[in-house]
Every structure is written in structure tokens, then in C-alpha cells.
Amino acid sequence: MQKLEERPKVKIGLEIHVPINSRQKLFCDCPTNYYEVEEPNINTCPVCTGMPGAKPFPINEYALESAVMIAKLLNCKIVNVKAFVKRKHYNYPDLPSGYQRTSDPIGTDGELSGIGIWEVHLEEDPGRYDLVTGRVDYNRSGVPLVEIVTAPDMKSPEDVRNFLKELMNLLRYTGRIIEVGGVMRADVNISLESGARVEIKNINSVKGAYKAIKYEIMRQINLRKRGGVIRQETRGYNEKSMITTAMRIKETTDDYRYIPDPDIPPLVLEKSFIEGIGLPETPQNRKKRLIERYKIPEKYAQILVREKELADLFEDVAPNTDPKIAADWICREVLRQLNYRGIDLKESKLNSKILIEVLKLIRDKKITETTGKKILERIIDSGESPIDIVEKETLGRISKEDELSMIVDDVISENPEAVQDYESGKKRALNFLMGQVMRKMNGRADAEVVIRLLMEKLG
Ligand SMILES: [Zn+2]
DSSP states (O other): OOOOOOOOOEEEEEEEEEEBOOSBOSSSOOBOOGGGOOSTTOSOOTTTTTOTTOOOOSOOHHHHHHHHHHHHHTTOEEOOSOBOEEEEEOOOTTOTTSEEEEEOOSEEEEEETTEEEEEEEEEEOOOEEOTTTOOEEOSSTTOEEEEEEEOSOBOSHHHHHHHHHHHHHHHHHHTOBOOSTTOOEEEEEEEETTSOOEEEEEEOSHHHHHHHHHHHHHHHHHHHHTTOOOOOEEEEEETTTTEEEEEEEOOOGGGGOOEEOTTSOOBOOOHHHHHTSOOOOOHHHHHHHHHHHHOOOHHHHHHHHHSHHHHHHHHHHGGGSOHHHHHHIIIIIIHHHHHHHTOOTTTSSOOHHHHHHHHHHHHTTSSOHHHHHHHHHHHHHHOOOHHHHIIIIIHHHHHHHHHHHHHHHHHHHHOHHHHHHHHTTOTHHHHHHHHHHHHHTTTOSOHHHHHHHHHHHHO
């Protein structure tokens, strides 16, 4: 038997950039909502467009506070020395000043679920440059980003997926990040055993990170098989074609010519400032609270807090129904439907109002659980009101059956001879009785239901 080829060991580290939801930019008071603004270059001023002589405002305190909060949640040591804001130089049309302002670490030496966090710092987002049209939009220029740099502790695309999911969920709990899809950006460093470090840029989803890393590992393995050498380089990930392509040979730190920004005094994080920043409820704390308050099983609480939106949905629904049933439905039925479609709760049409309606319809015995599941399957895509559906369709059918039952009773009492015939074994009598029901119903009765009802009632 051929021996299975051994896979080389892989080390993966991440640099994750997430925008802070402050109203103003990091060093000026322009609005930060670039993701919902159509017109280019309207959220701009001389500072964030790098005009000569424009002086930055003092650093946005909310953004600084948010970075400290995130660093604390990631179990970092908060720096107690002066932190400089530095200029990182490079030339690209998205950067009008020719440098990006980026802070020294705010927190260092943290950890999340066994993955080391090297540092957390703040920086300015560059503008947006459209390679196709050649147009530049500076609405995003200067928006505060928190950057989280991990140790190369991840060993597979699955590790990265799990870590990113957990990290993004934790960040959502802070309420400090911009939640619009695609605003998270990650750079991935991959090195195969005894190979050079390759950086992949422009990944902007958890799914994208997983696919890019899978592709890149295979590319490097295949390159080696053909006798090629893995160079230290920066590659771009193309979300559409799902491949990575060479961008440039990797810059070194020296290439960026970092210098402290002479316009910005170094940050000093006072002890009272750091201690004054309250931490939000973490997923782990919420899990405990859900178990205590709603008496739901631990396994459900664990599933719920793993995605903040699911736990939010549960806490909206639980007080209006039986919390255990609500947890059961969300963790089983709702998740099954979402996973089948490969979407998040946010991407579906389901909301707490709809789920409460479904669970109440079941509780009040207006519909069966099976019907409830079928309704859920439909409203996840359509967002229709379950009560409307039941009134228009399902309930209609049930009341029709009640109606049929009454007609069947009438026919039985009006035709004693036929009933006697049937009871003495003349099966054809059943057809006669059914004909009588059909006549009364103008032929609209469901024949199958009528026969079932007749046989039930005649025993
Ligand atoms: Zn500005």
C-alpha cells in the first residue's frame, strides 16, 4: 500500500482590522458612515484628505476607549508607557498624505481561546481607490480602525474560521464596532514548515479567510511538489475566483519609514482612564445569566451566546413564550433552516415578532408542531406573518375538516338503512354515504378526508 503523503505543518497568524463605530473620524470631526453614503468625497476635510498644513485634531477619545476595551477583553496588558502615533509611509492613491497614522500598541500579550494576541492598536483607515475607474473616494479616509495582531498559533483553515467567528462575536458584544458586512478586513500570514512567510491581503469575511487559506496551502504544497520555491511575498485574495495572486514582494518594516507624528502628542493611558472603562457582558457571562434567568439547558445557552444575534432573538422571544420551548426552537429548527441555506440570522427574514407568533400558534393549539416547522421554513425566506398564513391557508383547511365532520354526522343520521348495510358488511354502502356528503358539499369536499371521517364514525 502506498504511504499517505504527510502534510507539512502550517502556522497561521492574522492581522484583523475592524472599524470602530464612533461618529467622528480618528483625527478630525468628519462623519464615519462611508458605507451608507452614495456620493464620494463628501465626508471630508483638509485633515482627512491630507492637505498641506492641515493639523490633526486631538485623538478621538471614544475610539481610544474602545481600543482599550477590546484589548482588555482579549486579556492584553494595557501599556503604561507613552504610546506614539506614528506615520507609516507608503504611496498609493488611497492615501493622500503619503502616510497612514497608526498607534503604538495599546495592549500586548493577550489571549483568546488559546490563540496568542500579540498586540491591539489603533489606526486610520485609508480612502478607497477604484482600480477600474481610477476614481478615489476619501469618505473612508481617517475612520478609526482597531487592529488585532495574533501570534501564528493557528494550524489549519478550520482553526482560523473558529477563531475569527469567536473574535467577531466577542467584538459584537462590545457594541463598539461597525457591523456592516464586509467591513472587517483580515491579512493572513501563512508559513509552511521550513518555507517563507506569505501574506494574503484583502480578506473581508470569515468564509473568505477559510477559502483563501485552503487555496494558499494547496498552492504552496503543489509548488513544492514541482520543485518550486515559496518566496516571501504579499498576495491578494480574489473573493470571486477564490484564488490568491501575487501582488508584490513583501515590504519590510524599514520600507515604511515609521516616524512619530510630530503633530500628535504621545498617548498616555492613565490608570484611572483604563479602570474607568467598563467591560460589556461577555458571551461567557451571558451564558451563565441565560441559564439562571430562563432555566434553559447549558448546551442551548452555549449555542445561543456563540452568535450574539441568536441570543438577542432568544431574549426577545423568551418572555413572551415558554423559554425552554423558545431555546429549543432556535437551537434546533431555526439553526437547521439557516445552516441549510448557509446564511446568518441577519440575512434571513426571521425576527422575534414572527417567531413569537409561530410559538403562540402552537401553544394555543391552532396549528400542530409540524405545521409550525413548515411555516418557519417558509417565513425564513419570505418574512410573512404566520397568523396571516394560518388564516389564509392552514386554518382554513382545518375548519373545513370540522365542517366536513358535521356534514358527515348529518348524512349518517339521515341514512340509517345505509349505515345498517355498511355495519352488516355491505361495503358499497360507504360509497353511497360518501355520495351524499359530496352532494351536500357541492363536490368540494376532500374525498380522502370524507372516507376517513366516515370510517372513523362508523367504527
Ligand atoms: Zn476630515
